[in-house]
Amino acid sequence: MTAFHQRRPRRRAWLPATLALTPFFLFGLAFEVVPVLVLVRSSLIVDGGPSLDSFRRALTPFMLASFRNSLQLSLTTAVLGVTLGTTVAYALVTTRTSAIRHLLTALADVTTNFGGAPLAFAFIVTLGSTGVVTMLLKAVGVDLYPRFRIYSESGLTVAYLYFQLPLMILLILPALLGLRAELREAATSLGATPAQFWLRVGIPILAPSLLGSFLLLFANAFGAYATAWTLTGPDVNLVTVQIAALVRGEVQLDPSLADALALLSLAVMALCVAGQQWLSRRVRRGAA
Amino acid sequence: MTVRGLWRPVVLTAFVLFMVIPLVATVLLSAATRWDRTIWPEGFTLAWWAKVTARSGFRETLVNSLAVSLVTVIGAVLLVTPAAYWARLRAPRAQPWIELLAIVPFGLPGVVLALGLLRFYANVPVPLVNTPAILVAAYLVLTLPFMFRSIVNALDAIDARVLTEAAHSLGAGSVRSLVFVIAPNIVPGILNGSLLVFSTVFAEFTLANLLVGSRFKTFPIFLVEFTRFDARQASALAVMSFLIAWILSLALIWVAGRGEPSRETITMR
Numbered sequence: 001m002t003a004f005h006q007r008r009p010r011r012r013a014w015l016p017a018t019l020a021l022t023p024f025f026l027f028g029l030a031f032e033v034v035p036v037l038v039l040v041r042s043s044l045i046v047d048g049g050p051s052l053d054s055f056r057r058a059l060t061p062f063m064l065a066s067f068r069n070s071l072q073l074s075l076t077t078a079v080l081g082v083t084l085g086t087t088v089a090y091a092l093v094t095t096r097t098s099a100i101r102h103l104l105t106a107l108a109d110v111t112t113n114f115g116g117a118p119l120a121f122a123f124i125v126t127l128g129s130t131g132v133v134t135m136l137l138k139a140v141g142v143d144l145y146p147r148f149r150i151y152s153e154s155g156l157t158v159a160y161l162y163f164q165l166p167l168m169i170l171l172i173l174p175a176l177l178g179l180r181a182e183l184r185e186a187a188t189s190l191g192a193t194p195a196q197f198w199l200r201v202g203i204p205i206l207a208p209s210l211l212g213s214f215l216l217l218f219a220n221a222f223g224a225y226a227t228a229w230t231l232t233g234p235d236v237n238l239v240t241v242q243i244a245a246l247v248r249g250e251v252q253l254d255p256s257l258a259d260a261l262a263l264l265s266l267a268v269m270a271l272c273v274a275g276q277q278w279l280s281r282r283v284r285r286g287a288a
Numbered sequence: 289m290t291v292r293g294l295w296r297p298v299v300l301t302a303f304v305l306f307m308v309i310p311l312v313a314t315v316l317l318s319a320a321t322r323w324d325r326t327i328w329p330e331g332f333t334l335a336w337w338a339k340v341t342a343r344s345g346f347r348e349t350l351v352n353s354l355a356v357s358l359v360t361v362i363g364a365v366l367l368v369t370p371a372a373y374w375a376r377l378r379a380p381r382a383q384p385w386i387e388l389l390a391i392v393p394f395g396l397p398g399v400v401l402a403l404g405l406l407r408f409y410a411n412v413p414v415p416l417v418n419t420p421a422i423l424v425a426a427y428l429v430l431t432l433p434f435m436f437r438s439i440v441n442a443l444d445a446i447d448a449r450v451l452t453e454a455a456h457s458l459g460a461g462s463v464r465s466l467v468f469v470i471a472p473n474i475v476p477g478i479l480n481g482s483l484l485v486f487s488t489v490f491a492e493f494t495l496a497n498l499l500v501g502s503r504f505k506t507f508p509i510f511l512v513e514f515t516r517f518d519a520r521q522a523s524a525l526a527v528m529s530f531l532i533a534w535i536l537s538l539a540l541i542w543v544a545g546r547g548e549p550s551r552e553t554i555t556m557r
Contacts, residue, residue: 021382024371028389031425032432035404036396042407091299104300110537111307116493117512118526122310124515125317125523130324132313139327162310165303223397226493230512240494243399247406247498259407262400273395 036266043260055264058257063242067264070239073153074221077160081217082210084161085168086176092169093176105173108166115163120230123150123159151232159227164217171216175209175283212279219272222265239265311530318523340521345510353507356420357489360427361482364435367428369478372439373466377452390436393429398494401426405499420504426495427488434484442477443470480543487536491529 043054059067092101114122126133127150134144149155179202187197225240234241243265245251246258318336320329340346375382393401405426409416416422448470455465471478493508501509511529514522 020370020374021379021386024367024386025382025389027367027425027428028432031405032389032392032396032429035401035408036392038408039400039404087299088303091296095296095300100300104304106541107304107307109541110534113487113491113533113537114311114530116491117508117515118314118491118529119310121511121515121522121526122314122530125519126310126313132316132323132327133309135327162307166307219395223395223399225397225399226508229497230493230515240397240399243397243403244494244498247399247403248501255407258403262403265397266395266400269395269397273391277391 039259039262039266042256043263046256054254054256054260057254058260058264062237063261066237066239066242069153069237070222070265071268073156073160073238074218076157077164077221078214078217080157080161081164081168082214085165085213086172086210088165089169089172089176093173105169108169112163112166112170116226117230119162120159120227123155123162123231126150127155127158151235153236156228156231156236159231160221160224163227164221167220168213168217171213172206172209175206179205208279208283212276212283215272215276215279219269219276222272223269314523314526314530317520318527320520336520337524340514340518340524345505346525349505349507349510352420352504353490356424356427356506357486359424360431360489361485363424363428364431364485365478365482368432368435368439368481369471369474370466372436372443373448373470376440376443377449378462386436390432393432396429398430398492399498401429402495402498418500418503420500423496423499423504426499427485427492430492430495431485431488434488435481438477438481438484439474442474442480445477446470446473448474476543480540483536483540483543487533487540490536491533 043058044050044052046053088104092104095101123131125131127144127148128134129145129149131150137144150158183201183205184197187201192200223240225238225244228236228238228241229244234245239261242251243258243262246253246261316329317323319332319334321331321333321335323329371382371386375386405422406417409422416425451469451473452462452465455469456462460469491508492506493512496504496506496509497512507525507529511522511525514525
């Protein structure tokens with residue numbers, strides 16, 4: 001190693017920054033910016049002029065339903081993820097046994113990486129028609145089926161929670177840890193009741209983190225495809241499932257209509273991510 | 289314990305059960321002789337594991353996934369490290385643009401990225417469509433946020449400017465300072481980013497399915513095919529995916545525990 005770089009001529013002049021930045025920007029342009037712009041152009045330009053006609057024609061009742069389903073699934077799993085995740089995280093922060101805290105944080109850390117196909121399959125094993133929990137509940141006289149089906153939207157909600165919950169816990173833990181001791185003591189010593197503390201101090205401080213996490217969870221669910229596809233195939237009408245069908249050519253549709261659908265879902269995601277970024281910057285500034 | 293203090297163990301137990309039962313069920317099914325009539329498996333066997341790992345597709349898809357993940361990791365390190373470093377030290381005006389490029393993938397659903405890539409590269413004379421190369425490119429986009437965040441955090445933590453000035457004053461050029469001074473100091477950040485990229489790519493299904501599909505089968509595609517026709521062999525594959533994700537997470541926790549800034553906890557599905 002040493003011999004190798006001693007033999008090389010020393011470069012005194014620093015390599016222009018452009019040489020380091022060019023590959024990065026070229027790559028971003030070629031595989032990130034251009035593909036998105038192609039979709040923007042093809043969906044917004046009809047017969048050589050700007051027009052919203054593609055959007056109007058793409059949003060058939062069926063496609064509108066797919067947006068409604070996706071938005072509903074994202075909203076439900078984001079709301080449940082935020083409330084349940086914050087509850088679990090709060091229980092973790094306030095538990096007296098630090099071993100439990102470390103163990104369960106590690107559990108969230110690991111399970112947040114479990115997703116997609118294997119997760120969907122694990123839920124079929126657990127809550128499918130002959131799943132473990134289904135059979136267990138049957139044995140004690142509770143019939144899940146046919147009212148609940150894992151291959152349906154309610155099933156997807158449960159499966160999505162499996163990755164939303166640990167994500168929420170990991171997102172909100174730092175904020176909860178930052179909130180805990182001193183502020184609470186200060187509020188109590190000034191005579192605040194627990195309810196007053198939460199209403200006046202706790203929730204307002206946590207609000208940007210909670211809202212930012214909510215947006216992230218929402219986007220996380222809205223853009224998800226692998227879990228839904230493995231679990232329900234084409235049975236549940238979600239935006240991502242429809243776009244994937246268009247990509248695979250299973251559904252014949254004017255390309256610009258497919259691109260309009262993609263652009264609409266991109267807009268939903270962009271709003272969430274932009275809002276989340278803005279909020280997280282505010283949180284960071286507040287902490288500094 | 290009072291009733292008021294009881295909510296904590298109840299909440300934590302419910303959480304653990306919800307997170308653990310699907311995993312335990314999958315592990316048990318992968319080793320059960322038969323388990324559709326009884327509450328506990330009727331017997332245990334390793335036959336499904338033996339059967340599925342003996343398939344030619346198993347080795348092939350595993351190797352494909354490992355290869356794609358490794359190539360993506362190397363590509364991400366080479367693409368992001370110099371850009372993040374130079375933007376920080378020499379070209380601060382490039383910084384917001386790099387950050388923008390590293391945030392956009394968060395808002396880019398896999399299906400939309402796949403559609404855009406196919407639309408564009410189907411119409412240009414570059415033979416990319418249906419090759420593993422376009423998959424790697426898509427994975428580089430998908431994982432850009434992870435690698436970028438990890439490296440920027442590491443650069444912030446070591447005060448790259450002071451180190452670079454020290455290296456320069458001792459006569460090292462910019463390339464040498466990056467390779468021999470900065471890089472060794474941000475190894476934990478590079479490692480952190482690499483593990484995140486690897487675990488994301490290894491488990492990724494959407495882009496693999498839509499961009500290359502059956503022409504270059506990855507492990508998750510193999511798994512999904514099995515879920516449609518043999519549950520027990522599929523469960524063995526699912527357990528393997530979980531094990532790999534688990535090992536990578538442990539490695540991440542270990543790296544993070546060595547004084548590195550906290551990891552980004554944002555994953556894509």
